[in-house]
Amino acid sequence: MKVQVLYSGGKDSSLSAILLEPFFEVELVTCTFGLERSWENARQAAHDIGFPFKLVKLDPKTLDESIEVMLKFGYPRYGINLIHKEALETVAALGEAAFIADGTRRDDRAPMLNISEIRSLEDRTNIRYVRPLAGYGKSAIDALVREHLEIVEANSETLEKADYETEARSLMRDKYGEDVYHRIFPHKHIQSRVLRRFKHDEKVER
Amino acid sequence: MKVQVLYSGGKDSSLSAILLEPFFEVELVTCTFGLERSWENARQAAHDIGFPFKLVKLDPKTLDESIEVMLKFGYPRYGINLIHKEALETVAALGEAAFIADGTRRDDRAPMLNISEIRSLEDRTNIRYVRPLAGYGKSAIDALVREHLEIVEANSETLEKADYETEARSLMRDKYGEDVYHRIFPHKHIQSRVLRRFKHDEKVER
Numbered sequence: 001m002k003v004q005v006l007y008s009g010g011k012d013s014s015l016s017a018i019l020l021e022p023f024f025e026v027e028l029v030t031c032t033f034g035l036e037r038s039w040e041n042a043r044q045a046a047h048d049i050g051f052p053f054k055l056v057k058l059d060p061k062t063l064d065e066s067i068e069v070m071l072k073f074g075y076p077r078y079g080i081n082l083i084h085k086e087a088l089e090t091v092a093a094l095g096e097a098a099f100i101a102d103g104t105r106r107d108d109r110a111p112m113l114n115i116s117e118i119r120s121l122e123d124r125t126n127i128r129y130v131r132p133l134a135g136y137g138k139s140a141i142d143a144l145v146r147e148h149l150e151i152v153e154a155n156s157e158t159l160e161k162a163d164y165e166t167e168a169r170s171l172m173r174d175k176y177g178e179d180v181y182h183r184i185f186p187h188k189h190i191q192s193r194v195l196r197r198f199k200h201d202e203k204v205e206r
Numbered sequence: 207m208k209v210q211v212l213y214s215g216g217k218d219s220s221l222s223a224i225l226l227e228p229f230f231e232v233e234l235v236t237c238t239f240g241l242e243r244s245w246e247n248a249r250q251a252a253h254d255i256g257f258p259f260k261l262v263k264l265d266p267k268t269l270d271e272s273i274e275v276m277l278k279f280g281y282p283r284y285g286i287n288l289i290h291k292e293a294l295e296t297v298a299a300l301g302e303a304a305f306i307a308d309g310t311r312r313d314d315r316a317p318m319l320n321i322s323e324i325r326s327l328e329d330r331t332n333i334r335y336v337r338p339l340a341g342y343g344k345s346a347i348d349a350l351v352r353e354h355l356e357i358v359e360a361n362s363e364t365l366e367k368a369d370y371e372t373e374a375r376s377l378m379r380d381k382y383g384e385d386v387y388h389r390i391f392p393h394k395h396i397q398s399r400v401l402r403r404f405k406h407d408e409k410v411e412r
Contacts, residue, residue, distance in 0.1 A: 001349060022228045023350065099346065106321075106340065115312075118343070128346040134312065135337030137328060140305065143207060144229065 003099035003130070004029045004054070004091055006084075008163040009045035011151050011192040012133060013103030015141065017051055018148055018197070019132040020101060027097070029054045031087040031164075033063045038166045041193065049149070049197040056094070062086040066164075067172055070184050076165065077110040083164040084111030092125040105133045105141060111164065150195045159191045209305035209336070210235045210260070210297055212290075214369040215251035217357050217398040218339060219309030221347060223257055224354055224403070225338040226307060233303070235260045237293040237370075239269045244372045247399065255355070255403040262300070268292040272370075273378055276390050282371065283316040289370040290317030298331040311339045311347060317370065356401045365397045 003020055007013045007028035017026050028051045030042040039055055046053035062083060070079035084102075092100055104112055113121070118129055133141060145151065152159070165185075173181040209226055213219045213234035223232050234257045236248040245261055252259035268289060276285035290308075298306055310318055319327070324335055339347060351357065358365070371391075379387040 001353070019225075019229065023225070023353075098349075101341075106324075106337075118312075122343060122345070128343060128349065130343075130346050131312075131341030132338075134341030135307075135339065137324070137334060137336075139328070140334040140336050143304075143334065147207070147229075 001025065001099060002027065002097040003101050004094075004097045006031065006087055006091065006100070006102040007042050007046060007053070008103070009042035009193050010103070010163060011145050011149055011194060012105060012141070014045065014049055014149055014194045014197075015145055016101055016103040016132045017049070019144075020130075021051075024099060027052045027054055029056055029091055031056050031058050031090065033058050033060045033167050035060070035063070035167045036170055045194045049194060056087075056091055058083070058086055058090055063167060063171060066168060067175065070168070070172070071176070071180070074184065076168065076184060079168065080110045080164050081112060083168065085113060085117060087164070088113070088121060088129065089125075092121060092127040092129075097127075099128045099130055101130045101132060103133055104131050106135060106137050148198055150198065151192045152195055153190055153192045155188050155190060159193055163191070165189070207231065207305060208233065208303040209307050210300075210303045212237065212293055212297065212306070212308040213248050213252060213259070214309070215248035215399050216309070216369060217351050217355055217400060218311060218347070220251065220255055220355055220400045220403075221351055222307055222309040222338045223255070225350075226336075227257075230305060233258045233260055235262055235297055237262050237264050237296065239264050239266045239373050241266070241269070241373045242376055251400045255400060262293075262297055264289070264292055264296055269373060269377055272374060273381065276374070276378070277382070277386070280390065282374065282390060285374065286316045286370050287318060289374065291319060291323060293370070294319070294327060294335065295331075298327060298333040298335075303333075305334045305336055307336045307338060309339055310337050312341060312343050354404055356404065357398045358401055359396055359398045361394050361396060365399055369397070371395070 001024050003024040004027050005017045007030050020026050028046040030039045032039040043053050066079035066082045069082055070076050121129055207230050209230040210233050211223045213236050226232050234252040236245045238245040249259050272285035272288045275288055276282050
């Protein structure tokens, strides 16, 4: 059974893939609007933890729409959700796997589909959408990450990875300037990027 | 890292244990009020799928309270939730494992703790509560079960397993009679019991 996991190169989507690996044939899929080459970080991370990688292009119209939604609400949440929904729909439409997954957690607010959107996606496309981290809180995820992954954590402005915010932040800044950008994305947002996966005997030593 | 999985002998809690197995030291824990010996079915199923088993006694006062709650609402949901909460609290209080888990799914309504109850449990007891099936819908779970488990499914009145309903149904019937029993538990409720786990090469053959 093949699963395509939406992948950013961060610890959550990496851990999600690791939890699925014993039960599925896993392929990591990174979506890009083609504005930046930040997806290359995800490709590198996928290689470093040993999974096949695929790049999928999203319609740049969705990025424009997500920026408009962020400006309307004054914060990124629903704009990020719009991109996430489009990414899931686009990968599901490929028809290459019976399962699609992501690294969203129990305590996440965005990106996050609500249960109606999930059921709609599953009913329309016949895909099964699974969220391996949906039943894990922060402390449990941290414990599993410590066992399996070496990561670097930093502010999202300095750390290159490939989550949806990277291209959205960049376009927002270019199109509306520094002031608007800092109004919409005011907080320091600590992001992770995966460096490598511990081998089994390393885990035991730790 | 040790996890104690609340276990009924059914397909959900069995699949939950299987999903955790590559990442945790798994022990299956069945809770009983001591009214019936239905827990023996869970012990047998645990043996059949190859996990260590532990029996934990719950205070029968909780069963009486859950029956009262069911009668107040006219349906079992909140009474079942009360028992589930007590089971999680009791196993967490043992202090034998850093993690506790169950087989509750994305689409379940009961038993189910809400997010405040989960955070309260984690904060008070320092345990991490994980729900491996929280991100899986019915179709995804069915697909995984077909790969890993041989099960028998039947109406819960005829199938002996060890979920919370078994003792609650029995006490309700004894204490309040057939009419009240059928008012609270009117529906045919299809339950599963695990017979055995497929070996790896069997899976490949299928």
